[in-house]
Amino acid sequence: xxxxxxxxxxxxxxxxxxxxxxxxxxxxxxxxxxxxxxxxxxxxxxxxxxxxxxxxxxxxxxxxxxxxxxxxxxxxxxxxxxxxxxxxxxxxxxxxxxxxxxxxxxxxxxxxxxxxxxxxxxxxxxxxxxxxxxxxxxxxxxxxxxxxxxxxxxxxxxxxxxxxxxxxxxxxxxxxxxxxxxxxxxxxxxxxxxxxxxxxxxxxxxxxxxxxxxxxxxxxxxxxxxxxxxxxxxxxxxxxxxxxxxxxxxxxxxxxxxxxxxxxxxxxxxxxxxxxxxxxxxxxxxxxxxxxxxxxxxxxxxxxxxxxxxxxxxxxxxxxxxxxxxxxxxxxxxxxxxxxxxxxxxxxxxxxxxxxxxxxxxxxxxxxxxxxxxxxxxxxxxxxxxxxxxxxxxxxxxxxxxxxxxxxxxxxxxxxxxxxxxxxxxxxxxxxxxxxxxxxxxxxxx
Amino acid sequence: xxxxxxxxxxxxxxxxxxxxxxxxxxxxxxxxxxxxxxxxxxxxxxxxxxxxxxxxxxxxxxxxxxxxxxxxxxxxxxxxxxxxxxxxxxxxxxxxxxxxxxxxxxxxxxxxxxxxxxxxxxxxxxxxxxxxxxxxxxxxxxxxxxxxxxxxxxxxxxxxxxxxxxxxxxxxxxxxxxxxxxxxxxxxxxxxxxxxxxxxxxxxxxxxxxxxxxxxxxxxxxxxxxxxxxxxxxxxxxxxxxxxxxxxxxxxxxxxxxxxxxxxxxxxxxxxxx
Numbered sequence: 001x002x003x004x005x006x007x008x009x010x011x012x013x014x015x016x017x018x019x020x021x022x023x024x025x026x027x028x029x030x031x032x033x034x035x036x037x038x039x040x041x042x043x044x045x046x047x048x049x050x051x052x053x054x055x056x057x058x059x060x061x062x063x064x065x066x067x068x069x070x071x072x073x074x075x076x077x078x079x080x081x082x083x084x085x086x087x088x089x090x091x092x093x094x095x096x097x098x099x100x101x102x103x104x105x106x107x108x109x110x111x112x113x114x115x116x117x118x119x120x121x122x123x124x125x126x127x128x129x130x131x132x133x134x135x136x137x138x139x140x141x142x143x144x145x146x147x148x149x150x151x152x153x154x155x156x157x158x159x160x161x162x163x164x165x166x167x168x169x170x171x172x173x174x175x176x177x178x179x180x181x182x183x184x185x186x187x188x189x190x191x192x193x194x195x196x197x198x199x200x201x202x203x204x205x206x207x208x209x210x211x212x213x214x215x216x217x218x219x220x221x222x223x224x225x226x227x228x229x230x231x232x233x234x235x236x237x238x239x240x241x242x243x244x245x246x247x248x249x250x251x252x253x254x255x256x257x258x259x260x261x262x263x264x265x266x267x268x269x270x271x272x273x274x275x276x277x278x279x280x281x282x283x284x285x286x287x288x289x290x291x292x293x294x295x296x297x298x299x300x301x302x303x304x305x306x307x308x309x310x311x312x313x314x315x316x317x318x319x320x321x322x323x324x325x326x327x328x329x330x331x332x333x334x335x336x337x338x339x340x341x342x343x344x345x346x347x348x349x350x351x352x353x354x355x356x357x358x359x360x361x362x363x364x365x366x367x368x369x370x371x372x373x374x375x376x377x378x379x380x381x382x383x384x385x386x387x388x389x390x391x392x393x394x395x396x397x398x399x400x401x402x403x404x405x406x407x408x409x410x411x412x413x414x415x416x417x418x419x420x421x422x423x424x425x426x427x428x429x430x431x432x433x434x435x436x437x438x439x440x441x442x443x444x445x446x
Numbered sequence: 447x448x449x450x451x452x453x454x455x456x457x458x459x460x461x462x463x464x465x466x467x468x469x470x471x472x473x474x475x476x477x478x479x480x481x482x483x484x485x486x487x488x489x490x491x492x493x494x495x496x497x498x499x500x501x502x503x504x505x506x507x508x509x510x511x512x513x514x515x516x517x518x519x520x521x522x523x524x525x526x527x528x529x530x531x532x533x534x535x536x537x538x539x540x541x542x543x544x545x546x547x548x549x550x551x552x553x554x555x556x557x558x559x560x561x562x563x564x565x566x567x568x569x570x571x572x573x574x575x576x577x578x579x580x581x582x583x584x585x586x587x588x589x590x591x592x593x594x595x596x597x598x599x600x601x602x603x604x605x606x607x608x609x610x611x612x613x614x615x616x617x618x619x620x621x622x623x624x625x626x627x628x629x630x631x632x633x634x635x636x637x638x639x640x641x642x643x644x645x646x647x648x649x650x651x652x653x654x655x656x657x658x659x660x661x662x663x664x665x666x667x668x669x670x671x672x673x674x675x676x677x678x679x680x681x682x683x684x685x686x687x688x689x690x691x692x693x694x695x696x697x698x699x700x701x702x703x704x705x706x707x708x709x710x711x712x713x714x715x716x717x718x719x720x
Binding site for chain 1: 695
């Protein structure tokens with residue numbers, strides 16, 4: 001009777017309610033997941049950076065732009081013409097002269113005799129002015145007058161293409177179609193579309209190193225701590241009375257519940273050159289030094305320890321729960337059969353942990369691949385880039401670097417690689433962990 | 447249970463491995479109220495000077511109370527949004543015959559497994575575009591959104607454990623699905639909502655990368671960014687001060703953890719950290 005209404009006849013109550021309940025989540029997910037994923041891909045195809053800004057740009061003749069125009073586009077003559085300073089007697093200049101206090105007679109004579117004329121140098125302009133009947137008295141007056149007609153488009157920003165070309169035409173420069181295109185390419189200050197981020201990524205030796213670092217980081221942490229040590233923790237605490245077991249589990253949870261900034265501070269205190277390690281090792285004849293940043297090997301040991309101490313607790317919780325669910329009779333039976341502790345671990349516990357181990361490995365490989373918080377706080381990728389992993393490289397490139405020019409485009413290209421790997425791996429893991437059983441149809445149809 | 451084996455070798459072995467961790471946390475508290483001579487590991491006097499940030503504002507930093515208030519607002523607002531949205535969406539995905547239900551669920555699962563920190567560059571640029579950069583609202587919305595797949599996933603799991611008979615009975619008595627959810631099902635999962643709430647609050651309280659990138663200004667600074675900026679400032683190196691600020695920052699976390707340990711365990715198993 002509850003299944004009275006057949007499927008798909010009308011939009012049923014539960015469907016509308018369901019959509020209403022899902023709507024807010026949907027909006028959030030679209031705004032902060034789908035949009036960022038798509039935009040990461042879009043930004044990856046641009047050269048966006050602090051220098052280009054993010055909203056758009058203007059047209060500006062700059063020295064570097066003109067060098068590019070001459071070298072890349074072979075337009076040496078055009079570049080020279082654009083970079084040259086000219087003296088043109090135009091409306092703006094004449095108006096400025098009258099505001100500056102030039103006599104009415106001089107202004108009208110300028111307008112009558114020189115308006116529209118252009119001179120290649122200041123001296124030529126001044127010579128022309130000197131020939132006027134109402135010429136200014138004194139060199140200073142002449143200089144300040146001629147300065148008003150100095151015309152150059154170098155370092156002037158033009159908001160639109162038209163304004164820019166009008167100004168170029170105002171210099172008396174004629175452009176053909178290829179020159180226009182070359183000029184636009186070399187004077188635009190905003191971001192443009194480009195595929196260079198990817199060619200750059202594949203050609204830089206830095207990328208290879210970052211890639212290898214990432215592999216080392218993920219596998220070392222995953223094998224030694226997130227599964228290895230987590231297994232040790234859960235099995236060892238299993239063989240303890242409840243009280244000490246509880247205490248150990250609580251202690252090993254501390255890194256996970258501590259805020260990352262504080263947790264990494266504790267490690268710094270341990271490794272600092274006046275820190276705890278130095279204090280106990282100096283009396284033993286070691287030199288005082290920063291144990292974490294001293295050399296790449298030490299840095300890696302600390303990075304793996306810092307991440308591993310946090311990562312071990314998740315495996316510990318899941319494996320402990322799995323061991324608890326093994327029937328006690330299995331343990332008794334194995335003991336009656338004379339199994340020692342190692343054999344019990346090997347033949348009773350481990351076979352039961354196969355799926356939890358697989359789950360932890362998959363899940364944490366993905367988290368480790370993209371996590372950079374602890375490395376950023378501990379070494380910032382140092383010393384000398386030795387502990388820079390992929391996610392950290394993306395972050396540093398786009399959001400925080402010493403050079404000051406944040407390369408959003410290149411950073412997004414680096415991040416895009418992680419996004420793709422992340423999506424592919426999570427889809428693969430979904431298949432592995434049997435998705436269908438989770439979506440059994442609801443028994444109430446209303 | 448397996449009393450045939452002695453347990454003390456195990457306790458001893460694990461104890462040795464655990465020593466560094468214990469030392470770090472013991473000294474965290476000890477160093478905030480004592481002074482230690484250089485080269486020594488045993489404190490020689492008690493002092494309160496490391497807590498001076500409580501009554502004077504440190505140079506170049508916002509007041510600790512401003513940062514604390516920001517952190518509290520940030521964590522609370524994030525929690526409320528996460529709770530409101532995941533308790534509704536989780537129910538819809540768990541129990542209602544929504545079109546594309548499998549699609550939604552797969553989406554949530556992928557997003558849950560998908561580490562969100564990779565999106566931070568695009569999110570940074572989006573917030574710049576829409577003018578929410580350097581505001582608490584912006585970073586709250588982002589943090590809530592990134593916690594959502596996890597929240598929905600957890601709530602879906604808890605709704606799945608509620609017996610269908612409860613809803614069947616409600617519907618037999620003539621209640622609508624909405625009423626059934628509000629009056630019958632929601633009370634059943636209240637412990638889960640509590641657990642998720644505490645978890646989200648602690649996650650918000652600890653969050654570092656998002657506020658660092660999206661709201662670094664002194665006015666909207668949260669405690670994690672405050673502490674990190676303090677540590678990063680090479681001119682004023684004072685480990686005991688850092689630790690005192692750290693203790694001030696972590697005490698609410700420890701208190702909540704001690705009170706709600708049992709509830710949190712059900713959630714940490716699905717953990718979000720690497």
